[in-house]
Amino acid sequence: MTMIFRENKICFVCKKESSHPVIASTHAFGSPDLDTRPPEGQRSTMHCWLQICPHCGYAASDISKETPVTKAFIESRIYQECDGNLFFDPLAQNFFRQFLLAKKGENDKTAFFALLHAAWACDDNQETYGAIRCRRLAVAQLEKWLALPDRDVDDETLLLIKADLLRRSYDFVTVVSEFETMTMKNEFHQKMIDFQVALAKKEDAGRYTIDQITGR
Template identity: 35%
Template sequence: MSGAARTGGTRPTCALCGARVRPPFRTPQPEIAPDLDMRPGEPARSTLPNWLQTCAGCSAVAPDLGVLPAEAKPVVESAEYRALAETVPAEAIPFRRWSLIRRGLQDPAGEAEALLQAAWACDDAQAGAEADALRAAVAQAWESASGTAALLRRLDVLRRSGDWARAEHLVQTLNEQSLDATAASVVAFQRARIAARDAGRHLMSSALPPPAHAPHVSHRRHTPVGFWGRLFRKGT
């Protein structure tokens, strides 16, 4: 008991099984622009494998295993959850598991976000077909997305998965809205990439008009505010 008292409280434990786990990973602040699908830039980008941790005791997955609600337990014990270890590229397993847990916790937004992160892991693992399938699932989950930022993100997911027809349709939908100059630049960039059947990765900063490439100039006169400002403040 004294041993437990000596070590207890300094390290978190898994909320489902009580095994010792490491503290949540603290992602470094991105210093360069994100991808068009909002995967953060470096140095955050390459820390993706650390974003989730897997419990050595029960195989639960979470950014912070210490706060997983009890409702996650039946998901972690389900056949679908267990089967992922056999059917999914290793790099994507934690994100696919986390997506199932979010679904079990009635969090469709978190479920889709985890699937997109699984696609990023597949990108890094050169598992292109798997990444395409995951992006198709994300695009489906985001079918009723609204708001310019969400639609632009969905547009990139459609393009990256090679779903040209839906991507072109979404370009039309966006162009029928009143877009600010920054969003209009992103749509124009995407439209050209879609026309070229380019499913590759591009930085948000590539899609911006020239002033955003010169931070010292743009900071004073052209830096967008709010959501876009946060994206581009440190863009390269």
């Protein structure tokens, strides 16, 4: 069962106080998606993953924490209008704003996850074009992250996510050309990549879970 409480935070940018939902406990029942999206109930807690200051619009996982981004950037049209990307879903909008902040602050990992989460929010709101746009930008961000010398996630895991992002944004040609002959050290990772390539060859951009590979 998911338990949520509220907590007051002082925004680092405007120094004003506001109340935000915080997850006290949750559960995950079932299998995650191939792009690591968790099953229910964690799946339905995305509205708690990001805090939005109602006074200035600063979006972060914790708005009380320091950011190198200025108030002027948060007030800019680029930030307020999601750099010309129109989303109907406010959650997708706010994850995209978190991406813009992370990109400005040169935090490639946070920028990548913000885009992935924006794509999930678009999926839930049937915003196909927005989901494709976020996934394509996420691929570019993932490549930047892969180029960093210090990473806390191994290359194979990131490449598996990249394959899913490409396929779910209808770039089947790149999935096949980049991954068909790629060899993974981990046996299960190899199964996952073979699964992705087979789906891409069928031009299938659908959502699949890990269980669908293991046949459980």
